[in-house]
Amino acid sequence: MKNTPLAPTQLYKPCNLEQLNFATTNDLEDIEITVGQERAMDAIKFGIRIHKTGYNIFAMAPAGTGKLTAVLQLVEHEANRQAIPSDWCYVNNFRQPAKPVAIELLPGQGKVFKADMEELIDELSVAIPSAFDGDEYRSRAGEIESQSRQREINALNELRDSAANAHIIVAETPTGYSFAPADENNKEISPEEFNTFDKDKQHEIQKAIIELQERLAKLLKKFPAWRKETKRKLQALNREVAELAVNHSVDELIEKYAKQDTVLAYLQAVQKDIIEHVRDFLPHSEKMFPFMEMQQEPDPLKRYHVNLMVDLSDKKSAPVIFEDHPNYSNLLGRIDHQAYMGSLVTDFTMIKPGALHQANGGYLILDARKLLFQPYAWETLKRALQASEIRVESLERALSLISASSLEPQPIPLKVKVILCGDPLLYYLLSEYDPEFHDLFKVAADFDKSVTRENSSLEYARLLATIARREKLRPLSQNAVARVIEQSSRMTGDAEKLLIHLRSIQDLLTESDHWAKDNGHLHITNSDVQQAIDQKIHRLDKIREKLYENIYRGTVLIDTEGKVVGQINGLSVLQLGEFSFGQPSRITATTRLGSGKVVDIERETELGGAIHSKGVLILSSFIAARYARKNPFSIAASLVFEQSYGAIEGDSASLAELCAILSSLAQIPLRQDLAITGSVNQLGNVQPIGGVNEKIEGFFDICAKKGLTGTQGVIIPATNIKHLMLRWDVVHAAQSNQFNVYAVSTVDEALELLTGMDAGVANAQGNYPPESVNGQIEAQLLQFSQLKKDFSSKSDD
Secondary structure: OOOOOHHHHHHHOOOOOOHHHOOOOOHHHOOOOOOOOOOHHHHHHHHHHHHOOOOOEEEOOOOOOOOOHHHHHHHHHHOOOOOOEEEEEEEOOOOOOOOOOEEEOOOOOOEEEEHHHHHHHHHHHHHHHHHHHHHHHHHHHHHHHHHHHHHHHHHHHHHHHHHOOOOEEEEEEEEEEEEEEEEEOOOOOOOHHHHHHOOOHHHHHHHHHHHHHHHHHHHHHHHHHHHHHHHHHHHHHHHHHHHHHHHHHHHHHHHHHOOOOHHHHHHHHHHHHHOOOOOHHOOOHHHHHHOOOOOOOOOHHHHHHOOEEOOOOOOOOEEEEEOOOOOOHHHHHHEEEEOOOEEEOHHHEEEOOHHHHHHHHOEEEEEEHHHHHOOOOHHHHHHHHHHHOOOOOOHHHEEEEEOOOOOOOOOEEOOOOEEEEEEEEHHHHHHHHHOOHHEEOEEEOOOOEEEEEEOOOOHHHHHHHHHHHHHHOEEEHHHHHHHHHHHHHHHOOOOOOEEHHHHHHHHHHHHHHHHHHHHHOOOOOHHHHHHHHHHHHHHOHHHHHHHHHHHHOOOOOOOOEEEEEEEEEEEEEEEEEOEEEEEEEEEEEEEEEOOOEEEEHHHHOOOHHHHHHHHHHHHHHHHHHHHHHOOOOEEEEEEEOOOOOOEOOOOHHHHHHHHHHHHHHOOOOOOOEEEOOOOOOOOEHHHHHEEEEEEEEHHHHHHHHOOOOOOOOEEEEEEEEEHHOOHHHHHHHHHHOOOOEEEEEEEHHHHHHHHOOOOOOOOOOOOOOOOHHHHHHHHHHHHHHHHHHHHHHHHHH
């Protein structure tokens, strides 16, 4: 019978100080914080160096692993090898103002082009008014207007001369012109005098007046045409003067940007538009030139502005953009509006760039979780990557929520490498439910949470030194580094691994630095590290304290001494945020004559999860396969976690449940000074479980509070020995033989420890020794089977 506890050296794996050949971490050089992430780093390097469509990257790791820092380091290094991409700007489309034109410029030239256009407009704002205010223009315009007026005057004078010859007076009235007969002295004849004329003379005068009226009507009809002709002459003059003022300045820019077709086409359009709208450059042009239309825009010269969307004048490499708030507008850009005369108006200057614009030609890093939380952001990103273009469009318009006209900016070609950072669960969910995901994100960079501890202590110490210097913390002493390494193994739940979750490491160092300062230490010592660990537990363990108090006071029934049939101490782990702890639970079992069914009360009440129910079915199969091969399985059993009022999940209690059923069946009492954890398979082998350290410490705390007897302990799977990193008080208790940890590989080994009896080995005929545990179980099942036969016989009679 094997019942030797584990040696204290197996309960805790201390750091080998011989591997730490330094006094403090000041003696160590910095190291890349991507320690142990070779697989993920290779994937990211592959993703950022393959320039093919769809090879974007999903960096998957829990928050705090340093994936974002690692991605930024690699991407920035790679960006330095890339050429600086183009600048982009939006300019007015003079033919279709609702469809602004996108112009691509050489890197850094966007800022220059914008300044050139501003300088051009400033120059023309002076040159054009000066040209129109010059003596030559005034003289030529005055001559054209004078000729036009003189032409009208000459025609009217000719009409007056004809009227005078016919003794008709032409008088100008407020409403037009009037005709009246005159005598030989050219004096107007009164109506009374006119009535004295004979009929023939009256008809002659009336005929002359009618002819003059007809001539006047024809003449007045010619005046508008003559004035239009004058206006055309003045417009031609204005165009000639404007061209002289404009062409020289614009031609300089055309020559400067002659090799860039889009800029050249825009400058030619600007030149034409300025000449056609020269009035906008003239102060009070509606008064100076009444033949011109009045301006309607609040700032007519705004249409010559340049909206610089992407300015890379200060960049020395391809852009690397991390968008912390990746909503629809921040990704794609937006079109702003402003209130004007009671309505909202917009133009091309109100188009604002998004992260895709800023990262175009470079790298865009996004938090996958934040991206998916933002409405329509994920679909927008996919659409942009699929189309390889950035189409700025308001969300309301994209969703057809409004029908009002708005801007439709020309799409900008998109060439960007997108790196999403997120939990592995998000990656797998997107892989499963989004059929387009793998078309766009073909590279997965899987970050690890731990590295092998063997021969890694010095490298890990360099990592601690790097973090301490980066965060401006005190250097760590050799013993402090050793304690952090040991705690790192504890945090991974594996004595052979080291945690590389950077946030957790940084938090531990930061809190240790605080206690070192509080204790007046120049360096962080191992006592400071231990104080940081203890203080964090103290801040989080209120619920554990209350639960344990219920056990100490007898509210929750847990025995730590004696023996009881069908009763055992199981162990579970409660995870509350960043803190987890072990919780002992009483498991009881009852057995009786039945039809071979094991009732899981937790499952029947819908408090047991699927995995827990699977464990109960497995142990039921084990009992039937081992003890009822020759006889009917005539047992009815029930299992329950006593005083459990919440959900139960997991199979780590299946070994304890099996031992409780077998104890009840054979009526052999089980030790209550032992707690047990482990899952079991159908062959009776004990399998590893999680949270082994917390479970052992949980039962130890209860025993310590009630009083250690030297016989108390915990039974764990042998496969969990490599995971042991117990608290020092537990290790010290084991060293002084006050508390024991046993490791078992089979159900039989566990039964021997719990009952103090041999489990028994079956002979060649498959029978167990009568006095063994297995023998008594087999005998009881045989008795149940015989009873069932007897009952069946009586029923037949």
